[in-house]
Amino acid sequence: MTKLQAPSLVQTAPDDRTVVDGYDLGGFFDEMYDDEGQPRPGCEKLHRRFRELPPQELNRRQRAADRSLLHLGITFNVYGEAEGTERIFPVDLVPRIINGREWDVLEAGLKQRITALNLFIDDVYHEGKILKDKVIPEDLVLGARAYRKQVAGFNPPKGIWCHITGTDLVRGGDGLMYVLEDNLRCPSGVSYVLQNRQIMKQTLPQVFGATPIRPVDDYCSRLLATLTHLMHGRLGQPRVALLTPGVYNSAYFEHSFLAQQMGVELVEGRDLVVADDCVYMRTTRGFERIDVLYRRIDDDFIDPKAFRADSLLGVPGLMDVYKQGNIALANAPGTGIADDKVIYAYVPKIVKYYLDEEPIIPNVPTYVCWDAKERDHVLGNLDKLVVKAANESGGYGMLIGPHSTAAQREQFAKLIRANPRNYIAQPTLSLSRVPVLVGDRLEGRHVDLRPFILYGEDIFVLPGGLTRVALRKGSLVVNSSQGGGSKDTWVLATHPDQTQVQTPASQAQTQS
């Protein structure tokens, strides 16, 4: 009888089906519901709201969210499709909720990890104590593709190498969080965190208002403070700019968004020149000096004189200015050594070595093919393991054992034997799931989590981070090009004052 009625915003008839009915946990750890199917602590209000809203109304709100992404131009181009075909990176309107107490532990763990990795990078470019003490084989570090001899012996401003980090976390079937990957070069995705939050405030205002959620909106002012800190004290007003590869880069939206929110110039390599040992940008009134460059271009392309000579994106001579101390670069060139996937396997030892502490967040168990014994284990179990190349990212150069063919396994066995240094393997994880809206019901989908960490005057961890979700049923791949989407991530406050934005005391940036 209710089928023909207009959807009501207030309540539905008791016999009407709601999206939460018949939700199937599928035997996985679910972020919203416990094993009994009851909402986890902090998820009750969301659960109740989803029972109140008719499926049609939820779908209407989902479409409104999609439309708002399209109008904002948060899209990427699909290769091989006609001009004018753009896809949004969809945001699912069921948020992922993280318990405040659990988050406090994760935050401490991330701070610990970044502190140790920064010490590690500084060490390997100076004395190399950790190598001399044989905690990590020297060849592994000095022979790594991401090792940059150009910065050996260099002291970056304030001793900080990794200013902006995105660390990928996953929850396994045992309910524990693990670090899957460190990203210390140019991690992206934070703009989605900020935009998703805006969209969720519009889409589910009642739930949002009734839940104590830690804010994320101060990220850009914290980022600006992190960047200006690098040149603080040496010059009056440090001039910051963000260096982008340009409008055709897939993360361009994020680059322009961050520059806009920080009120700094968004520059391309062709806007910059090196002269008189300084970096200048070309303006309508002549050349103006830059003091801090937040570069979103990989080391390889940043300066054709120091790195790849064929790069058209970089600034010739930039590294000379950097080494003279006349410009700060974030992240510092050379940080890639710490997110090499083989070095990753040693991070627990790195934490112990520099801090004399046990790692708070464990690594996923990892086999290093460089080690003969571990290699044999990997080669004998290729059908069960996930194999990754040390220097690839974005899901490239990967073998997912249980989903692979015999031919693919044979090919990877050859690759591993030919270049064991370049491969690691991990057990196939049973990633946790979060409900997503599919038609008139909720279905579980696998997720990961990328928190963002800023290392400036102190270390700041943005509450939550980017939850990426594999929208295809059964898929473990969360990348946007392969049917991935994202979710707003709500970290619940444990104290009332955590819901307030605390603007850091920072020296203001001015623009002429």
Add this chain to the structure above:
Amino acid sequence: MLSRVAESVYWMSRYIERAENTARFIDVNLQLSLDRVVDGPSQWRPMVSTTGDDELFEKLHEESTQRNVIQFLTFDRDNPNSIYSCLRWARENARSVREVISQEMWLLINRFYLMLNQARIEDALDHPHEFFGDIRQAGQHFTGVTDSSMSHGEGWNFSKLGRYLERADKTSRILDVKYYLLLPSVNDVGTTFDDIQWAALLRSASAFEMYRRKCGLLSPIKVVEYLLLDQEFPRAVLFCLSRANEALHDISGTQRGTFRNTAEKRLGQLEAELAFTHAREVIDRGLHEFVDDLQTRLNGIGQAISETFFAQRPYAEYAAMRRTGVPT
């Protein structure tokens, strides 16, 4: 601001203004064909000629039918001046300067593009007045939002400069589409008569009501005077030049009436010349010739702007200029 950014803001505005004016062009012609004043290919071909894209049109289409011309001017992706192409480039430029324009401007330009990207030729042919009216309105909306949401600083002045130079060029072209109307009556250009064509022409420049209040009955010479030489009507060529000049001087800080670069010199000369021209002189010389010359000079001003503000000059040249005190 960055030279590259200034250039993008300038072109973003030019492309939006171009799209809006092309819609105005087409609209006036449609009105006339509805009134059965003129119809058939002879009505539509001059539209292509005034955009200067004859050669390309012949490559892409066989006949100058209404459908083909509208397709060419509105949707053809291979025509760099079609409304679709203008919006596409306006959006690409806007995308590359999102950090200096307001969020509202970006949203509007993006939606404007999406509207054209989704539209089909049938939409334009079935409901032409609505379709081209929407484009016109979106263009005006963008202008309004730019003025009310972007700081009136350097970036805004580049946008203003681009918009008014483009509008000056396009108003002169709108007039030029109908220049042949003058030919049969060149001897009695001073006489007044209400003519559907002249009314439609004025309407396409949103000028009909304003003209009526100021000039009364329609006469070719007065229409020419109004669209070229009026100092108060915002689509008149002289008004546009004056505003563009204002923007140029606000950018460089040069006092009005003086110049410090080629762009200011050329634009100042053109503005002054028009300010001291009578409509009868334009007619005597030949409207088409006058408009031709005007367009060449506008192109020259555009070039000078590019050389002065956007060109990739080497640092050494700049450093030398600073030492010798020669202004940039």
